[in-house]
Amino acid sequence: MSVAALNGQSALRNKDRTKVALSCFLGSAIEWYDFMLYGFLAPLVFDKLFFPHADPVAGMIAVLGIFAVGFVARPLGGLFFGHFGDRLGRKPVMAATLILMGLSTTAIGLLPTYDSIGIWAAGFLLALRFLQGFALGGESTGAPVLMLESAPEGKRGVFASIAQSGNFAGVVIATLVVSFAAALPSDVLLTWGWRVPFLLSIVLVGLGFYVRLKVEESPVFEATRTPPARVPLLQVLDNYKRPALIVFCCALAESGVFYLTSIFGLSYGVKTLGIDQATLLRGVLIGNVIAIAMVPLFGALSDRIGRRLVLGTGFVQAGLYVAFLFFPLLQTRDTLLVVLAMAIPGALIQPMHIGVTSSFYPELFPDTRVRFSGVSLGRQFGTIFGGGAMPVIAASLLAWSGGSLLPILIYFSLVSVIAIGAVMAAEETRLRAI
Template sequence: MRRILASSFLGSAIEFYDFLLYASASALVFAQVFFASLDPGIATIASFGTLAAGYVARPLGGIVFGHFGDKLGRKGVLVTTMLMMGVATALIGLLPTYDQIGVAAPLILIALRVIQGFAVGGEWGGAMLIALEHAPGGKRGFAASFANLGAPAGSILSAGVLGLFSLMPKEQFLAWGWRVPFLLSVVLVLIGMIVRLKVVESPLFRSFDREAEQRRVPLLDVLAKSPKVLILGALVAMSQLTISGMASVWGLSRATAQGVDPTFALNAKVASAVALFLLTVVSARLSDRFGRRPVIAVGIIAAILFAYPLLLLVDSGDNWSFLIAVIVGQGIQGVILGPLAAFLAELFPTAVRFTGSSLAFQGASAIGAGFTPIIASSLASSSGGLPLLSGVWIAALILCAIALFIIPESNKRDLTTIR
């Protein structure tokens, strides 16, 4: 079990290092390197557009890899997605700039970002299920959270490494310094592959009658039999992903534009990722004891109350205000994130669990995290400004809370009896 949990955490951390490294670079680097011909404000939105492309690809990756994960097994998907992610990330580190190859540079960047999104769309479901389906009933929330712990761990590592290189003179950092963290992915992927190749297949997957399911198409089965559950689960997942998009991506760009030191901002992201990591562990444990829904509800309510203060702190241009904003914001995200993996997995039967849970989570990520920075940038620069932005965000969070209370509690459910 220790090897299973280590594989789930380590592999997810490496994948999210690659994926979230791009998010930080899109806020600090890509507008100047790949969209240099555009007005700075438009370049920032264009850079966030490439970020969104990766999130849009995540549901597609969840569908494709979910199909094979439900048909052939969880382990093979884990190895394939890690290799795909590592290659795409290394190629971003080698990509020529706009000044060198013109419009081909941003086009190739978008293509590589789509590959990243496609890979992580399959990775999350496999890493989560390989842990959850090995775990005893009373510890499923804690076990499944190891896949989600990869996100803050990857964020800590990516922001820390990029922050270290951002200490270089700005000209050198933009010329080549930002590329090194992307190239380091090759080393991390090799380590992850060694660990993952030693993992055994999920016992729940091995035990169910695959011959009776051989004609089943998991995606069609989920859409036909569980559309309500899929939509409600995606709405609940979207709650924590909007916090990520607002605090970690849009907030980073907005704060540095308002005068926050970029290196300080990246270090603040490291500190906030630590808060996210710790509260993810605590809330996952609590969900095994008190239920998934009560713990997630606490997080969503806290997010509603802190939404407008977070925007004001980010917009202040003060280093320490930004630090408070991202630490509290991502701490609240951790309260929701801890139980979320088990919450989504427990909604679906074994035969379609990979596809169903992946589609719910990755669909939410496309909307909640992928488009949030673009929407936030547009609303914040409109005549309505921050009050309008906070109103839209709070309305979305209230919708997520309603969805949460429609879905029944699942932490005591016997996963072998779900049909």
Template sequence: MSATPELKRVVMGALVGTALEWYDFFIYGTAAALVFNRLFFTDADPATGTIVAFATFGVGFVVRPFGGILFGHLGDRIGRRSTLIITTVIMGVSTGLIGLLPTYPAIGVWAPVLLTLLRVCQGLGAGAEFGGAATLLAEHAPPARRGYYASFAQTGVQIGLVLGTSAFLLVQLLPEPDITSWGWRVPFLLSFALIGVALYVRLRVAESPVFREMERTRVIVKLPIKDAVLRYPRNFLVGIGAHICDTAVVYTLATFSVAYATGQLGLSNRTALFGVVLFGLTVIVLQPVYGNLSDRIGRRPLNLFSVVFVAAFVFPYFLMVNTGVPWLVWPAMMIMGALGFAPQVAVQPVFYAELFGARVRYTGFAASRELGAALAGFSPLIGGVLAAQLDGAPWLVAAFLVGTAVISFVAFYASRETKDMDITATDPVAGGGATDPVAGGGATDPAVKRLVEE
């Protein structure tokens, strides 16, 4: 079945929007690994400054669940599209303002305070961005190809990772004095321009047919977070656990590994950042492949495979990285991306969308996922602390990642296969595709079902 013009616009809106918003989120992590310890926390020694910088990075994850609940509420009440426009502005403005901040030598302790406040704003916007984009895609996509089309939301996230890392890779070409004086600001200031691109694309996207039907039939709930937790308690817990492993993996590779490779192994910043770019490109190529595969064999098998691979490969990964040889470091990142990270994140958009009924989908999706992100978002900080216990050796970090894989394995094992569920149902039975009789009946409207299938 070929994509309709409207579906193509929705795919492009999700792809561009998530790419630019997650560019904003990822460049903070890269800056925290490379320069923030020297610019915003100069009372501390470099190692301690890096740990403190990673702590401010983790603050964004603490507030992401609040963003998921707040903007998820709006997404289930006023619409998916309108809410995404709001989050686009929040992310773009807060990121651009970081590029204008005075540093510690200029204003003292106010520098890290303002930096942390803007990181909080980033976290609020990011907490609703992915859930909204994925929900909009899933509700527009034809049922038999829902996994394939929804995977483009995650493709956008990885494009954001590559763009953000590449921006700092270009900054590294400058002389060191220029990097610390003004060069680090450029990736952040670019966000002011990118916000216009994201808004232009998103304003051309139509609202979800599922939400339009909810408005028509007046089945919108007053407090979506309450309904999401009470009606789908099992799925809500699954959603929390499911996002722990992939969060820990990506931020350990993209943030902790950069600091470890440059600070402990003596690799250049460019070598470490190029490895992250290769990791991101590998994942981008494989997203639609795994999304399409999930439409054939299901979401659950791919999720289970990916976390088992992470647990099995994480020690070999650090053995390869620990050599300090680029031709071993880069393949290690690409292998982890291809088999440990890409399968679960490609399936993630549709997996979460299918955990909840239409009335509370945005809120349930964003809140449960971002609670998982909050639990694992301090992975770079934890990695730095654990590595310090072994004089910089990464083996406790590897054990930590195995632990996150076990948690997500339990969540995926407890989940039910949902690839054949009816996503137009306002209140499907948790984990299944039938309409929940206690919801008042009539949860699946033939008109909206026909709209999605077309």
């Protein structure tokens, strides 16, 4: 690290890092609340609202397909905001992503349904889902980068992971709100009840934007950005293809385990097994409440024993859990075991991933001028194939196989093996200068 960067971090130490941490935590929580509302509500009501005449299986695939569009947009948003984040600064990009996410989520709550405007309703829903993903592509990379570059020496893992704890807090809030909405009488839920969670976004975004404006720019970025890279993405492709590929492979499993268990698991439990959605959501809620605390713990552990060991162990656990435990626990239909099945990924497996990748990914890119773009390239494209596509691929494989889970298990096992191989191929980064 340069002397200028070290002086910048020292100056920030004399201030209060709490503002940076609070801003990133709240911003991540709000954006993930917005993004996950669709995932939790869609399997419950959106097939009836936007695809009322479709076959139940086809309707579920269509709804999950629109869910996946948010992930198609994420790399585009990541690269767009990454370009300006590397050239202009982390702070203005973080404000822009929050506003875009809030407006697009609120607009979903105002959408007319199929009964009002026909197939155009699904088209508008798809467009707004695209904008949500576009915004999250910038936020999900920018918040950890800003936290990493503002961290005290020797504590980058734990400090960067605080932003990612906000992801789980957002999922908790979304789960609670959707649980209340799901408890409404069916006719109320289908008329106006489903809109309320989306409309609440405008209030949360106002709070988050106010806090985010108070944050200082990254001291490391301020000290090392001159001269800026003309096109940061091209420099990544020229000089940092290997780190970007490692991030891509890790992101496959990092995102895949959450969306397979929480989104496809919710749909599979309700539609195929006939499990009450409140029971499934209770498991998601419990797991994500625990994760808020577990993510920084694993971040701190990676500061002590290394990023690769903690992350690799997490990927092994994810593969084994999905292959041997998750679906058998759901199939018991026992309330306690179903809650346990949905809670374990959030409580243990995902924190081992997220608590480490928030520092590991940016540390793979030593050049501050291209770091945002490099992480965005690998992470957002990895998230498409790992997370965004996972629910719709799983639903399609289930339909193709006549209800057999084996193709799904094989697919996720391959994703896990790829991620484990990427960790083994990477260098340890916890002591690397940034």
